[in-house]
Structures are given as C-alpha cells and as structure tokens.
Amino acid sequence: MRTLSIVAAALAAVLLLSACSSSAGGGGAVLRENPEMIVFLEPDITAGQRAEVEAALRALPGVSEVSLITKEQAYQDMTEFLENQPSAAPINKDNLSEKFTVRTTDLEAYAALRDGDTSATLAGKAGVDEVLFQCVTEAECRQELGS
Template identity: 35%
Template sequence: MRLKYVLNEVLIGLWRNITMTIAMMITLSVSLTMLGASALMYLQVGQMKDFYYAKIEVSIFLTEDITDGQRAGIDAALTASPLVRDKVYETKAQALARFRKMFRDSPTLVDAVRPDTLPESFRVKLKDPEAYDEFTRQLAGRPGIQLIVDQREVLGKVFRVFSSIQLLALVIASVMAVAGLLLVGNIIQVAAYSKRREVAVMKLVGASNWFIQAPFVLEAMAAGLAGSLLAFGGLYAGKVLLLDGPLQALSKLMTPIPDGNLWLMLPLLAAAGAGTSGVAGWITLRFHIRV
C-alpha cells in the first residue's frame, strides 16, 4: 500500500508540474548528451591512439652525397636493431611516385616537385613507438643521415585538438548540468510548497521523513531518467544519421565508433541522470524545505 501511494504521488507530481518537468527533462538531456559525447570522444581518442600508433613510421632521410657503403651501414644497423619491427628502403623515384599518389588531387603542387627534390629514405616501424628516443640515439651521428622524423609529432598535434574538443564538451556539459540541477531544486520546492498541507498532516500522524520525501525524490529521478533516455536517443541518432551517413568520410580520419561503446552510454547516462537528480532533490528537501 505504501509503495502504491508513493508511486501514485510521483505520477501526480509529475503531471501537476508538467511544463517544469518537461523543461527539466530537456535541460538534463542536453547536458547528458554533451556528457555522453565527451565520454565517447575520450574512448575514441584512446582507440585512435592505439590504432595510429601501431601504424607509425619513423622516416630516416638520407643525404644527397651518401655513399653505397654508408647506405649499407645504415641498412645493417636497422636490421640488427632489436627496436625495429620492419623497414623499407625508398628510392627518389619511389618517393616521387608516392608523393604524386598522395597529392594527385593537387596537380599544381605535383608539377612543382622535380624528380630529384625528394630524398631517398628508410621507412621504419618500431616494435614500440614510445622507444623513438632510444632508436634515435642508436643512429645519432651516423654518416649519410640527413634527418630523422617521427610521425608521432604530427599525430600528437591532432590528438591535442581532439583533447581540446573533449575538454570543451565536458565544460559545456558541466554548465548545463548545474543549470539542470538548479531546475530540479526549483521544481522540488514548488512541488513541496503546493503540498505543504498534506505534508503537515502526515507529520501530525507520525509519518517518517523518508515516507514524506520519497515521492519528491522519485519525481526528480524519474525526470532525470527520462532526460538520460532522450540523451541516449540523441547520441544514437547522431551516429546513425550523421557519422554513418553524410559524415561517413570522417572514418578515414577517425576510427569507427564501436556499437559497444555507444550502448555503454545508456547505463552510464541513466545512472548519471537519475542519480544526480535524486541527490539534488534530496539535498533540496534536506536543507531548504522543512518536512
């Protein structure tokens, strides 16, 4: 009987303040959508690092006046190095062919590069990309080497951009979450004020604080849960309609978002929405409303 009464009061409370309840659901859904997007971005950046770092190459550009003996010495050093997983020697002609293929959509740039402009090089893949500094020390000072370039320097800049986007999403989500929680507190105050006589009667007959507060807290949790479902729906629609549709070309840069990561957001958003709303409602009742 008590449970039935509490649930009935929750439904009545939600319907009685329907406009404010909808406003709270929308506000929470926006903040939770940003939170879910930032969480997906965090997981995606980690996955992209693992994917791209496994493909990283160290480019060893050779000097113009390198001798056959120096080239053979560098090749032997790379073969003997325990840090090297694979190596490929690239002549000037091969470098030019690869350059023309990469920039085939920019004929002006391709025409500006002469056959002898690009140096010959070794393309090396390390067993551990983090061992670049040790690998560089092994080859330091060896004659015939003009420059050693690690692709991690370029990828690091890209990942810093993604990290900045992730941080911005978290900041926006935090601001929206504060706004949503303040709205939860206002709704709880209005609901409690509209039922102040019923609350007073229940106190007179000896009802416990938990029994009086439960409907209000559950109202907030129900609205938060509804907002989290809306947020998950927005994330799912964004992936299906945008990332798997018009923005599918981004998959050449970003690794695809696994369905498992997307569905992981559902319980996380539900817990965040219902949990924070319930806590906000309880704090409002505990410190601002005497029941």
C-alpha cells in the same frame, strides 16, 4: 636536405589534420597502430654508408621491417598523392632523396625508440640527414601541429 623535410612535413600536416579532425574523443585515441620512423638520407650517400645505416636500423630492438624508398619511388608516391590536389605545386624529383621507413613489432617498441636516444644516434651516422617519428595519438599529432 631541408627541401625534402619541408615537403614531407607539409604532407604529414595534411594527413595529420585530416586524421585529427575526423577522430573523436579526448585526444588519447591511437591514430596509428603501426607508425613509422623515417630516416632521410643525404643526397650524396655512398652505397657503403647506406648499407651501414640499414644494418644499424635492422639491429634496433623491436624493429620488424626496414624498407628503402628510392628517390624515384618517393617521386611517384608524392605525384600520386598530390594528383587530385589542384593547388599543389609541381614536384621536382631532384629535391627528393632516399629514405628508410622503419616499422616496429608494436607500439611499445616504437615508443622506446622514439623516447630513447635513437634519433641522436642515427643522426650522427654518415649519410643520415634527418630522423623523424610519426605521431601516434591525436594529442601528439595536435602538439606537433601546434594546435
């Protein structure tokens, strides 16, 4: 669902810009010690498909935590985040979908998932819309933002 991805990307850009601008150093500084892999789900995902995706995520090497973020939770989180943003457009809950957030045991395990074929494998599963990996270092974040 592209609307959700656009909203998520916009929020990530705001967070990344603030992190990058407040960090000092040559670009290799680790900004996130425990980054997340985010798996956005299709709006019409079935309970069975959701369970299969969750099982596949839990079976990945180095995964320590898998959490389902419901549409309602995502709406509440975005509303709270944008509460003090006067220019923020209103959020339509119907444009959001569920997602899984995945944490790993360490940065090495995260990098192995990110740099391997995890994205392609998961994207091919029924009910999965998109797989995103958070940037970890200042240099990666700047590269993602195109600056």
